Amino acid sequence: MSATLPEPTAAAVPASAPRSLFPFVLQLADTSLILAHRLSEWCGHGPVLEQDLAMANIALDLLGEARSYYQYAAELEDQGRTEDDLAYLRSAVEYRNPLLVEQPNGDFAHTIVRQFLFDNFHYHLLRELKDGPDAQLAAIAEKSVKEAAYHLKWSSEWVIRLGDGTEESRKRLDKAIATLWRFGGELTTPTETEKGLQATGLVPDYATLLPAMQAHAEHVFAEATVPLPTAVFAQLGGKTGRHSEHLGYLLSELQYMQRTYPGLKW
Amino acid sequence: METLEQVLTPEEQFQARIDADVRIEPKDWMPDAYRKTLIRQISQHAHSELVGMLPEGNWITRAPSLKRKSILLAKVQDEAGHGLYLYSAAETLGTTRDQMLADLHSGKAKYSSIFNYPTLSWADMGCVGWLVDGAAILNQVPLCRTSYGPYARAMVRVCKEESFHQRQGFEVMQTLCEGAPEQKAMAQEALNRWWWPTLMMFGPKDADSPNTEQSMKWRIKRFTNDELRQKFVDMMVPQAEFLGLTVPDPLVKWNEERQAYDFGEVNWDEFWAVVKGNGLCNHERLQARVDAHEEGAWVREAANAHAAKRAARGAAVAA
Amino acid sequence: MNQSEWPLWEVFIRSKQGLDHKHVGSLHAADATMAVQNARDVYTRRLEGVSIWVVESKHIHASNPDDSEAFFDPAADKVYRHPTFYEVPESIKHM
Numbered sequence: 001m002s003a004t005l006p007e008p009t010a011a012a013v014p015a016s017a018p019r020s021l022f023p024f025v026l027q028l029a030d031t032s033l034i035l036a037h038r039l040s041e042w043c044g045h046g047p048v049l050e051q052d053l054a055m056a057n058i059a060l061d062l063l064g065e066a067r068s069y070y071q072y073a074a075e076l077e078d079q080g081r082t083e084d085d086l087a088y089l090r091s092a093v094e095y096r097n098p099l100l101v102e103q104p105n106g107d108f109a110h111t112i113v114r115q116f117l118f119d120n121f122h123y124h125l126l127r128e129l130k131d132g133p134d135a136q137l138a139a140i141a142e143k144s145v146k147e148a149a150y151h152l153k154w155s156s157e158w159v160i161r162l163g164d165g166t167e168e169s170r171k172r173l174d175k176a177i178a179t180l181w182r183f184g185g186e187l188t189t190p191t192e193t194e195k196g197l198q199a200t201g202l203v204p205d206y207a208t209l210l211p212a213m214q215a216h217a218e219h220v221f222a223e224a225t226v227p228l229p230t231a232v233f234a235q236l237g238g239k240t241g242r243h244s245e246h247l248g249y250l251l252s253e254l255q256y257m258q259r260t261y262p263g264l265k266w
Numbered sequence: 267m268e269t270l271e272q273v274l275t276p277e278e279q280f281q282a283r284i285d286a287d288v289r290i291e292p293k294d295w296m297p298d299a300y301r302k303t304l305i306r307q308i309s310q311h312a313h314s315e316l317v318g319m320l321p322e323g324n325w326i327t328r329a330p331s332l333k334r335k336s337i338l339l340a341k342v343q344d345e346a347g348h349g350l351y352l353y354s355a356a357e358t359l360g361t362t363r364d365q366m367l368a369d370l371h372s373g374k375a376k377y378s379s380i381f382n383y384p385t386l387s388w389a390d391m392g393c394v395g396w397l398v399d400g401a402a403i404l405n406q407v408p409l410c411r412t413s414y415g416p417y418a419r420a421m422v423r424v425c426k427e428e429s430f431h432q433r434q435g436f437e438v439m440q441t442l443c444e445g446a447p448e449q450k451a452m453a454q455e456a457l458n459r460w461w462w463p464t465l466m467m468f469g470p471k472d473a474d475s476p477n478t479e480q481s482m483k484w485r486i487k488r489f490t491n492d493e494l495r496q497k498f499v500d501m502m503v504p505q506a507e508f509l510g511l512t513v514p515d516p517l518v519k520w521n522e523e524r525q526a527y528d529f530g531e532v533n534w535d536e537f538w539a540v541v542k543g544n545g546l547c548n549h550e551r552l553q554a555r556v557d558a559h560e561e562g563a564w565v566r567e568a569a570n571a572h573a574a575k576r577a578a579r580g581a582a583v584a585a
Numbered sequence: 586m587n588q589s590e591w592p593l594w595e596v597f598i599r600s601k602q603g604l605d606h607k608h609v610g611s612l613h614a615a616d617a618t619m620a621v622q623n624a625r626d627v628y629t630r631r632l633e634g635v636s637i638w639v640v641e642s643k644h645i646h647a648s649n650p651d652d653s654e655a656f657f658d659p660a661a662d663k664v665y666r667h668p669t670f671y672e673v674p675e676s677i678k679h680m
Contacts, residue, residue: 033332040326040339044319045554047562048591049350050612050623056343057626063336070332084331108565157618164575165568172564257330257388264446266330266388266438294650343630350627354611357593363613364590420610427631566589569615576616 163224185234382545395435
């Protein structure tokens with residue numbers, strides 16, 4: 001049997017593709033890559049074999065999605081950079097992922113809360129993007145939204161299990177929520193760049209995503225018997241390059257080979 | 267007229283079925299020693315997959331390109347899958363995964379010593395795929411016809427997936443060997459470290475392998491250690507030559523008469539030292555597994571507790 | 586030994602529409618929802634399936650190998666159950 005890993009492909013960019021989308025596509029790419037990287041750190045260390053496989057599946061989905069975005073971003077930029085140049089040769093302050101996804105794995109409860117916050121946004125965003133005006137972005141979203149639907153199901157069920165599980169799991173979940181919830185707000189708080197793109201209709205208005213996100217969170221937290229946090233301060237910065245200290249360490253690992261051996265093929 | 271059953275003991279009937287290549291299934295009668303041998307062998311195999319995730323897993327975060335990162339993650343994940351298939355096969359013999367893990371964690375159960383060697387460079391990902399998985403496949407392909415049904419079926423699944431592993435490893439090596447001088451040097455250096463430990467994967471020499479004869483008779487094993495080792499060398503030396511790499515054994519030489527390669531003697535002192543726990547990574551590999559299991563206990567307990575609550579409520583599954 | 590091990594489930598996969606679900610192996614899961622999802626994550630990573638069944642292993646009842654002669658051998662001499670037992674004149678079509 002031959003090796004048949006599906007290669008993410010990006011179709012040729014239509015001449016009308018708006019260059020202005022570049023920073024947004026790059027932001028999506030960085031976000032999926034950094035979260036995939038974090039999840040991949042679990043590989044071999046999961047709480048049970050079956051969930052080790054589940055997390056690797058999610059990481060692989062996100063990695064594939066990131067590659068599609070990077071390839072598209074490279075075409076939009078049209079400066080001869082490749083997906084790997086964009087992923088491996090930019091510094092922390094040039095990365096545009098929200099703070100949430102670079103937060104360390106912590107215990108399983110932290111990983112689940114981080115994942116739930118992200119999935120709940122990601123899924124609802126992709127549902128809009130797949131019907132959006134940019135054909136290439138819509139095509140990537142069309143494929144990814146199916147994956148994201150599964151991710152959201154997975155993380156939602158784990159929030160419920162941990163919330164309505166044992167005393168210890170509840171305590172750990174509460175702690176994870178206290179640590180990570182403040183990073184959720186950045187996902188739906190548009191930067192100036194995003195606002196500009198929202199004004200042109202290329203990027204959905206995040207306010208329109210909020211009711212569905214809120215409804216899903218309410219449903220899950222009710223099942224989990226956990227009060228849904230309200231009026232949490234939103235820690236912003238990642239999407240404009242103001243990152244937490246964690247990202248630098250992550251990138252020094254991620255980029256180690258490309259930085260140590262510049263310009264080689266692997 | 268007496269039927270066969272009246273003449274033969276259960277052991278003899280069992281052996282007759284094995285000799286006729288009839289698969290043994292979980293509820294069939296089997297000698298205790300057969301059951302024990304299988305549990306030992308299958309769980310050891312499962313543990314090897316599980317521990318085997320660690321040396322490669324530690325390069326997932328450092329893979330040099332997005333494509334390589336995806337491939338490596340998928341590959342290491344496959345190993346988790348293989349471990350799972352094998353634990354499941356062993357569970358049909360009446361043991362539990364918890365019991366097998368307890369034996370791994372206490373040091374009672376063994377896993378393949380190869381994983382007690384460190385992975386130091388990216389080329390090690392090539393060597394592990396090309397050499398280590400190559401050696402594993404030689405061991406595993408005959409097991410697709412092993413006498414115990416669930417084990418054979420698990421191995422069919424494993425082997426299907428494993429061939430991608432070896433190919434990606436070879437491709438990593440080939441890319442390095444066709445690359446810059448420092449990449450080629452990286453490949454050679456890795457081969458120098460991995461060659462001998464890989465030869466050790468086939469186990470002690472036949473003369474020092476007391477279980478081989480019985481295992482062959484039961485068709486749990488279908489080739490001896492030395493046969494497989496020779497096959498491996500014959501397979502790998504030409505591949506190394508193709509890559510332009512030198513196998514670190516000055517005694518490797520084609521023997522026209524035997525139609526096989528001669529090769530040097532494995533350092534058996536090193537082999538036994540690593541088996542007995544004195545490899546560089548024995549401690550940290552085992553500790554990593556113990557940590558994952560212990561730190562995961564509260565997660566598994568929470569899921570059980572929630573399932574029990576839900577069952578008690580008789581509530582429909584939502585979310 | 587701790588008590589955290591999840592129950593064992595048997596997994597059956599339909600590889601494509603029109604075919605039966607076939608036993609592919611087993612896994613551990615805390616509940617049925619998780620068992621289906623674990624089966625998806627473990628056993629369908631290479632497009633192996635379009636539908637999944639899971640059943641907790643303890644609910645499977647199997648025939649006993651000791652009964653196999655009494656169970657299965659009696660079917661061996663019922664050759665008249667098979668169409669090849671009957672001779673049909675060559676001129677008769679569609680039978």
